[in-house]
Amino acid sequence: MDCIAPMNPKSIARAAELLRRGELVAFPTETVYGLGANATNDTAVARIFEAKNRPSFNPLIVHVPDPETAAAYAVFTPMAEAIAARFWPGPLTLVLPRRPDCGLSRLTSAGLDTVAMRVPSHDRARQLLRSAGIPIAAPSANRSGLLSSTTAEHVADQLGDHVSMILDDGPCAIGLESTVLDLSEETPAILRQGGLPQEEIEDALGGPVAIASADDDAPKSPGMLTRHYAPSQPLRMNASTAQPGEALLGFGRVMEATKNLSPDGDLVEAAANLFAFLHALDTPDHDGIAVSPIPETGLGRAINDRLRRAAAVGETD
Ligand code: AMP
Ligand code: MG
Numbered sequence: 001m002d003c004i005a006p007m008n009p010k011s012i013a014r015a016a017e018l019l020r021r022g023e024l025v026a027f028p029t030e031t032v033y034g035l036g037a038n039a040t041n042d043t044a045v046a047r048i049f050e051a052k053n054r055p056s057f058n059p060l061i062v063h064v065p066d067p068e069t070a071a072a073y074a075v076f077t078p079m080a081e082a083i084a085a086r087f088w089p090g091p092l093t094l095v096l097p098r099r100p101d102c103g104l105s106r107l108t109s110a111g112l113d114t115v116a117m118r119v120p121s122h123d124r125a126r127q128l129l130r131s132a133g134i135p136i137a138a139p140s141a142n143r144s145g146l147l148s149s150t151t152a153e154h155v156a157d158q159l160g161d162h163v164s165m166i167l168d169d170g171p172c173a174i175g176l177e178s179t180v181l182d183l184s185e186e187t188p189a190i191l192r193q194g195g196l197p198q199e200e201i202e203d204a205l206g207g208p209v210a211i212a213s214a215d216d217d218a219p220k221s222p223g224m225l226t227r228h229y230a231p232s233q234p235l236r237m238n239a240s241t242a243q244p245g246e247a248l249l250g251f252g253r254v255m256e257a258t259k260n261l262s263p264d265g266d267l268v269e270a271a272a273n274l275f276a277f278l279h280a281l282d283t284p285d286h287d288g289i290a291v292s293p294i295p296e297t298g299l300g301r302a303i304n305d306r307l308r309r310a311a312a313v314g315e316t317d
């Protein structure tokens with residue numbers, strides 16, 4: 001692939017422009033290479049999931065150049081401020097409440113009211129973020145189920161056909177993902193172990209920190225569930241029409257849809273709209289949400305995964 005560019009001021013400026021336009025750009029950080037997109041652009045974020053071929057919508061980490069910028073998108077308690085002051089820039093991601101007016105794509109947070117934020121310590125990564133002037137959603141730059149990329153060549157092998165550009169700044173210094181610390185609830189919890197050791201977090205917090213299992217199937221203690229967004233109303237899949245009282249969330253050529261994820265049957269558009277439309281329909285105006293059939297291919301698998309979880313709420317949650 002010849003979209004690999006050595007990371008320098010010129011390629012950074014070009015990458016920043018591509019990101020602002022909604023294209024995908026892979027870039028190095030001190031942890032692993034990230035697959036970046038404009039976090040405020042639903043379609044750009046949907047393309048991340050398409051490129052990774054992820055079977056589910058996990059929330060993504062939003063990268064910003066400094067803690068001040070992070071405060072525009074997330075709510076910092078005094079504890080979060082202290083943790084950020086101590087460990088940012090660095091390999092620590094903080095899960096915090098989203099500001100209601102943050103402008104971030106709902107897909108970035110997978111519909112949750114929280115957002116994961118990080119300020120990388122990689123100088124050139126921060127230059128890119130500053131130059132882009134927008135928050136960048138970036139999961140690890142690998143196909144789903146494969147190893148995280150720690151060189152530009154890894155990215156090119158796995159995602160070369162899906163990205164507009166790969167910025168190359170050599171191998172990542174840490175080579176492990178960031179540690180994810182949830183500070184959105186009263187009790188801080190590590191959601192993922194990573195580049196910042198647990199001991200350092202415990203030293204900062206002045207005591208032991210809870211460890212949440214990120215594994216959906218593992219036993220969980222209350223309050224430590226891997227959270228998923230689900231509307232408060234009952235959801236019915238594979239519906240051809242709405243029943244009385246239901247809103248109809250359409251896909252493709254559907255008559256009388258209350259909202260349509262994609263009238264043209266485009267799965268990227270449908271993924272981009274999914275969480276925003278579910279939120280919009282989750283009002284007392286209806287007592288249920290019926291959803292048109294979504295094909296079980298490409299991004300349709302991730303859409304159906306989320307709808308299935310939402311439909312099962314009340315049975316299993
Ligand atoms: P990746 O993007 O592949 O580096 O993975 C990001 C990690 O952060 C995953 O383990 C996510 O589940 C976790 N994460 C991101 N945002 C949130 C959030 N709002 N709440 C809980 N976990 C999150
Ligand atoms: Mg990953």
